[in-house]
Amino acid sequence: MRRPLAKMPPFIRANDITLVFKSKNRDPVTALNNLSFEIERGEFVSIVGPSGCGKSTFLNMLLGLVRPDSGHMQMNGTPIKGPGQERAMVFQEFGLLPWRTVTANVELGLELKGVAAAQRTQRAMELIKLVGLNGFERHYPHELSGGMKQRVGLARALATEPEVLLMDEPFAALDAQTRDLMQAELLQIWERTKKTVLFVTHSIEEAAYLSDRVIVMTARPGRTKQIIDINLPRPRDYEMRLTPEFNEIKSRIWEVLKEELIPGSRR
Amino acid sequence: MNAKDYYTEHRRLVLGVFSVIFLVAAWELLLTYVFPVNPFFFTKPSLIAEAFKEQVQGAKLWHDLAISSRAFLWGFSFAVIVGIPLGLVMGWRRRVEYALDPFLTAMYASPLVALAPLLIIVFGVGVLGKAALVFLLSVFPFVFNVFAGVKSTDALLINVIRSFGGTDKDLYFKVILPSTMPYLIAGARLAIGRGLVGIIVGEFYAASEGIGFAISQAGDTYRLPDMFVGIIILSVIAVVLTEAMRRLELTVAPWRAGEEVR
Numbered sequence: 001m002r003r004p005l006a007k008m009p010p011f012i013r014a015n016d017i018t019l020v021f022k023s024k025n026r027d028p029v030t031a032l033n034n035l036s037f038e039i040e041r042g043e044f045v046s047i048v049g050p051s052g053c054g055k056s057t058f059l060n061m062l063l064g065l066v067r068p069d070s071g072h073m074q075m076n077g078t079p080i081k082g083p084g085q086e087r088a089m090v091f092q093e094f095g096l097l098p099w100r101t102v103t104a105n106v107e108l109g110l111e112l113k114g115v116a117a118a119q120r121t122q123r124a125m126e127l128i129k130l131v132g133l134n135g136f137e138r139h140y141p142h143e144l145s146g147g148m149k150q151r152v153g154l155a156r157a158l159a160t161e162p163e164v165l166l167m168d169e170p171f172a173a174l175d176a177q178t179r180d181l182m183q184a185e186l187l188q189i190w191e192r193t194k195k196t197v198l199f200v201t202h203s204i205e206e207a208a209y210l211s212d213r214v215i216v217m218t219a220r221p222g223r224t225k226q227i228i229d230i231n232l233p234r235p236r237d238y239e240m241r242l243t244p245e246f247n248e249i250k251s252r253i254w255e256v257l258k259e260e261l262i263p264g265s266r267r
Numbered sequence: 268m269n270a271k272d273y274y275t276e277h278r279r280l281v282l283g284v285f286s287v288i289f290l291v292a293a294w295e296l297l298l299t300y301v302f303p304v305n306p307f308f309f310t311k312p313s314l315i316a317e318a319f320k321e322q323v324q325g326a327k328l329w330h331d332l333a334i335s336s337r338a339f340l341w342g343f344s345f346a347v348i349v350g351i352p353l354g355l356v357m358g359w360r361r362r363v364e365y366a367l368d369p370f371l372t373a374m375y376a377s378p379l380v381a382l383a384p385l386l387i388i389v390f391g392v393g394v395l396g397k398a399a400l401v402f403l404l405s406v407f408p409f410v411f412n413v414f415a416g417v418k419s420t421d422a423l424l425i426n427v428i429r430s431f432g433g434t435d436k437d438l439y440f441k442v443i444l445p446s447t448m449p450y451l452i453a454g455a456r457l458a459i460g461r462g463l464v465g466i467i468v469g470e471f472y473a474a475s476e477g478i479g480f481a482i483s484q485a486g487d488t489y490r491l492p493d494m495f496v497g498i499i500i501l502s503v504i505a506v507v508l509t510e511a512m513r514r515l516e517l518t519v520a521p522w523r524a525g526e527e528v529r
């Protein structure tokens with residue numbers, strides 16, 4: 001997945017991003033400090049890092065909801081200034097509208113972009129099928145399990161045909177078995193749709209299993225500490241997780257991450 | 268289905284009906300056999316039923332109801348039209364909230380019925396004066412409940428809309444309004460109760476017709492059964508409207524149906 005031509009700009013590029021949260025009566029919090037990295041088209045990249053190091057903040061920036069104090073973010077060579085069709089987020093807490101059925105939730109993004117009703121319903125049906133929710137089109141979110149809700153979140157994000165899928169701990173709220181299942185499905189969908197995925201997780205196992213590369217961030221203020229290539233063959237399956245190679249990669253990530261987790265061990 | 272199954276399934280209804288029947292029967296029997304009091308000072312169900320039959324057949328009751336309903340509907344409609352947008356804007360625009368909150372909170376907390384004489388002086392004893400009182404009493408539950416609803420809108424959902432490029436208008440109509448709906452309906456329930464108080468107080472204080480006037484006139488002339496007819500009709504109206512609101516909530520907020528514990 002390396003660039004064929006050295007001249008071509010990277011697909012996504014974050015350069016020296018700094019963000020400070022300032023609020024009255026409290027000390028400012030530097031969430032991100034000189035964070036930089038590049039991502040190629042079609043890559044699956046995970047971000048791991050200690051809690052509070054600014055991962056969600058960074059995804060929200062890429063989504064266009066938060067502006068950095070300094071630094072540049074580009075996609076396809078153009079600066080990211082706000083939300084855009086080519087980026088969509090799958091939220092940890094799902095973010096489904098409780099008063100809408102599954103279909104209407106999946107249609108949301110299309111509706112906001114002004115796609116005609118008949119067309120968006122058809123598109124929603126395709127995606128509901130893709131994420132395996134057929135038969136639940138007219139259910140409301142409160143009638144679904146956590147895994148099903150996240151499938152709706154995924155279908156909604158995919159519906160607008162973004163080039164980049166931003167995922168903020170999308171499976172953290174799921175039980176272990178459902179998570180395994182969703183990971184496998186995500187990989188299949190990724191392989192089929194060729195999206196670029198930026199995936200935040202706390203699970204080293206999850207990061208290693210899914211990704212082409214894993215970005216390990218430092219404790220707050222967040223920066224790129226190290227980027228680890230995962231050179232495991234694809235398609236990957238559950239059995240792969242039992243191989244010594246996989247475990248070796250996991251421990252390499254852990255070695256880098258643990259320095260940030262144990263207070264005082266840094267510097 | 269045998270009687271026992273019917274009971275388990277409709278326990279709420281069966282027990283409710285039995286308790287009403289029991290109460291009415293006890294009242295009747297007590298006043299007939301145990302304390303046969305002077306009918307000028309107290310009355311009993313059989314006399315009320317008789318008065319009811321008479322009034323329903325006459326024209327005055329219907330006329331009074333129409334008069335009162337008209338004032339109620341005018342006042343209540345204006346409360347809806349003014350209260351909902353005001354609550355929405357207050358919840359969404361911090362500056363509007365800060366500017367209006369002290370004033371509105373003071374108004375909501377005060378016993379506004381005390382303003383009845385003033386309103387009657389300004390707007391007269393007709394429909395207008397009563398409608399003004401209904402409005403004043405029922406507008407605040409709308410304002411404050413809608414305000415609370417907007418404030419409690421899930422910030423995540425706002426981000427979701429924004430992330431798909433939604434406009435402020437989308438935020439209002441696709442997130443804020445629907446998530447405020449249950450609060451709005453709870454507010455409407457309160458507003459109905461307060462609005463009915465408004466009508467009655469207005470008609471007690473100064474009126475020549477209307478259900479409140481009929482009640483107070485019956486009281487003044489010691490026609491207790493007629494007075495109770497008015498009171499019972501009012502409480503039936505209140506119950507019906509409140510129940511209608513509950514049903515409405517289940518239709519406009521179906522996702523809350525699953526949360527309702529029965």
Ligand SMILES: Nc1ncnc2c1ncn2[C@@H]1O[C@H](COP(=O)(O)OP(=O)(O)OP(=O)(O)O)[C@@H](O)[C@H]1O
Nearest residue numbers: 021023029031050051052053054055056057058220
């Ligand atoms: N709106 C805000 N106002 C002030 N500070 C904030 C705000 N949002 C986040 N922060 C701070 O910025 C830092 C980074 O937060 P962020 O949510 O991005 O962390 P995270 O890496 O996603 O953490 P987690 O892994 O626990 O989800 C935290 O220290 C947090 O306290």
Ligand SMILES: [Mg+2]
Nearest residue numbers: 055056057168
């Ligand atoms: Mg986070």
